[in-house]
Amino acid sequence: MAVKQKIVVAWSGGKDSAMALWRLQGDERYQVAGLLTTLTEGYDRIQMHGVRRVLLEAQAESLGLRLIEVWVPMHAGNDAYEAAMKRALGDLREQGVSAVVFGDLFLEDIRAYREKMMAGSGLAPMFPLWREDTRLLSGAFLSAGFRATVICIDPSALPPGFVGLPYDRAFIDDLPEGADPCGENGEFHTFVHDGPNFRYPLRTMLGVKVERSGFHFADLLPIAPGHAPSGDSVAPAPANNKILE
Numbered sequence: 001m002a003v004k005q006k007i008v009v010a011w012s013g014g015k016d017s018a019m020a021l022w023r024l025q026g027d028e029r030y031q032v033a034g035l036l037t038t039l040t041e042g043y044d045r046i047q048m049h050g051v052r053r054v055l056l057e058a059q060a061e062s063l064g065l066r067l068i069e070v071w072v073p074m075h076a077g078n079d080a081y082e083a084a085m086k087r088a089l090g091d092l093r094e095q096g097v098s099a100v101v102f103g104d105l106f107l108e109d110i111r112a113y114r115e116k117m118m119a120g121s122g123l124a125p126m127f128p129l130w131r132e133d134t135r136l137l138s139g140a141f142l143s144a145g146f147r148a149t150v151i152c153i154d155p156s157a158l159p160p161g162f163v164g165l166p167y168d169r170a171f172i173d174d175l176p177e178g179a180d181p182c183g184e185n186g187e188f189h190t191f192v193h194d195g196p197n198f199r200y201p202l203r204t205m206l207g208v209k210v211e212r213s214g215f216h217f218a219d220l221l222p223i224a225p226g227h228a229p230s231g232d233s234v235a236p237a238p239a240n241n242k243i244l245e
Contacts, residue, residue: 007097010101013046015167015192020101021197024126035065037056052220065198093121100118104130134180137181145194148192150189157187163217164206203223206218206221228235
C-alpha cells in the first residue's frame with residue numbers, strides 16, 4: 001500500500017478552501033493533516049474575514065481535523081505575516097507535512113506570491129482548483145451540498161445589502177455584471193457552515209453588520225449551547241486582503 005502524502009490546507013473558513021479540502025479528501029494519494037489558519041492577536045478572529053475563533057474551532061471539529069493556528073499581531077503587515085508563517089511551515093515540515101493546499105482560482109500575482117513564500121520551506125504549494133471556470137465551480141460547490149454565508153463584501157464591487165446573505169444560486173444570479181461568482185477578485189468572502197465532509201452542520205445566526213477599513217462585515221454568531229459569543233468587535237481587514245487570505 002502506497003504511503004499517502006501528508007498535506008495541510010490553508011484555511012480561510014470560506015468556500016474555496018472548503019472545496020479544495022473536499023477534493024483532496026477524496027484523493028487516496030493524500031492525508032489531510034490539518035487546517036492552517038491565520039488569526040489576529042487581540043481580536044480572537046480569523047485575520048482575513050473577521051470570523052470568530054469559536055466558529056473556526058467548530059468547523060474543524062465538524063470536519064474532524066486538527067486546527068493549526070498562526071497568530072499575527074494586530075495591524076501587522078506582510079513582514080509579520082511571513083515571519084509567523086515561516087515558523088509554522090518549519091514546524092509542519094518537522095511533522096512530516098510535505099505540502100500546503102491553497103484555494104486560489106486564477107490570480108497570477110497571488111499564486112506567484114505564495115510560491116515565493118513557500119520556496120525554501122521544504123513544503124510544496126498545491127492549487128487543486130486552479131483555472132477552473134468559476135461559474136461552474138460555484139455551481140459544483142452548491143450541488144455538492146455545501147452551505148455558506150456571505151460575511152464580508154467590498155462595497156466598491158457589491159452593494160452593502162449583499163453582506164449577510166446566504167451564498168446560494170439567488171445570490172450568484174443577483175451579482176452585478178463583472179463580479180466573479182466565486183468572489184476571486186475580493187468582491188466578497190464566505191463562511192461555510194455545512195457540506196458533504198461536515199459531520200454535522202454548524203448552527204449560526206447573524207449579529208451586527210459593521211463597516212471597517214473600507215469593507216462591510218456581518219458578524220456571524222454561534223448559537224449552539226456552550227458557544228455563547230462575547231463582545232461585538234469585528235477585526236478590520238488587512239490592507240492587502242488577498243495576500244493574507
